Amino acid sequence: MPRAGLTTDRVVRAAADLADAEGFDAVTTSAVARLFDVKAASLYSHVTGTDDLRTRVALLALEELADLAAAAVAGRADADALVAFANVYRDYARSHPGRYDATRLRLDARTAAASAGGRHAALTRAILRGYGLAGDHETHAVRLIGSVLHGYTSLELAGGFDHSDPPGDQTWPWILDGLDRMLRVWSDTGAS
Amino acid sequence: MPRAGLTTDRVVRAAADLADAEGFDAVTTSAVARLFDVKAASLYSHVTGTDDLRTRVALLALEELADLAAAAVAGRADADALVAFANVYRDYARSHPGRYDATRLRLDARTAAASAGGRHAALTRAILRGYGLAGDHETHAVRLIGSVLHGYTSLELAGGFDHSDPPGDQTWPWILDGLDRMLRVWSDTGAS
C-alpha cells in the first residue's frame, strides 16, 4: 500500500484549491481526504481538525494576497498605487473566490496577530502617505478603503451585479476614481 | 402529550433569533427543534429542510431591513436621508448580526426576484434622486453605497476595528460625510 505523501503544506494547498472550486464551506476533512484518496482520519496527523484546516487556508490566502498587493504597489504612488492595489483585491477575489472568502474568516486574536493582516494595513497606509492625511484621518481612510474594496468585491462575487446593467466592470473604475477624489479632498481640507 | 404549536412562521422566527444569538451557521433543523423541545423530524412538515429554513430567515431579514429603511428615509432628503439609511443598516447589523448575515445568503434568481431585495435598490435610488445623477451614474452610485455600507458593517461586525484606535464609532460619520461629498461632486461634474 503506497503512501500518499501528505504534508501539512500539501493538505492546506489542496484545501485552498478545493475552496476555489467548490466554495470555502466545502473545505472539510472528508472532502480533502477524498482528493488524496485517503481516509479522513489520516489528515489528523497533519492538521488538528476542520477548524485548523480552514484557518490555515485563511492564513495562506492572506499571505498570497499581501504578496501580490506589495508587488503591485511597489514603484507607484497616489491614484496609480490605489488603483493597482484595488485591482489586486478584485482580481484575486475573482480568480480565487474560495481563498478570498477564507480571508474573511474570523481569526482569534493570537492567530490574527501572527497573520499577514498587518501587512495589509501597512500597505494601505503606505498608499495613503501620498495623500497626506493627518492622524486619525489616516486610520479612517484605511477603514474606508478596506470597506469599499471588501464591500464591492463581495457583492460582485455574490452575483449582486450580474442581472443589471451596466456590468460591474464599468462601475469599478468609477468607484476607484471617486475614492481617489474623496481622499484628495480630505487631504486638502485637512482638519475634521 | 401536548403539542408544541409549530407553524412555519414561528419556526422561521425562532431560527432568526437563534441566528442572532449563535450565528447564522448555527441555524439547523436540530438546533431549532431543540428550542421548541421537539424532534428534528417534526420540523419537516413546516420547512422542507435546512436550506429552506435558512432561505426563509434571509427573506425575513430582508423584509425587516427594508421596512426599517423605508421608515427612516421617509421625509428626509440628501445627506439627511443618506445618513438615516446608512444608520439603519449598521444598527440592524449590530443588533441582529445573525439576521444581517442571512441577508448575504446567495439566493437563486427566482427567490431573489420575489424577495425584498428590489425594495432596497429602490430605496437607494430614491435617496440618490436628490443628488441628481444621470443614467448609469445612478447605478454606479447605488452600487457604491451598497459596497460601502456592506463593507463597513461586515468588517466592523467581524471585529476588524476592535483592536485599534480610534473606535469605529468615529470612523462611521467620517465615511458617511465622505460618501455624501463624493456624490455631490459627481452630480456637479455630471459626465463620466
Added chain:
DNA sequence: CTAGGCTTCCTATGCTCTTTAGGCAAATGC
C-alpha cells in the same frame, strides 16, 4: 544489511446532524 524505532496511514468506533417513511394521538368539523 538488518533491527529497532518513527512516521504514515489504516480500521474501528461514537457522536451529531440531515432527511425519509410510516404510525399514533390530538384537534377539528359534521
Added chain:
DNA sequence: GCATTTGCCTAAAGAGCATAGGAAGCCTAG
C-alpha cells in the same frame, strides 16, 4: 361522538467530524 385532518412521534439510513489504537512503510545505526 365519530371521522378526518394535522402535528408530532419513532425508527432508520447516510454522511461528516473526531479519537484511539494497530499495522505497514521508511530511515538510520550498528
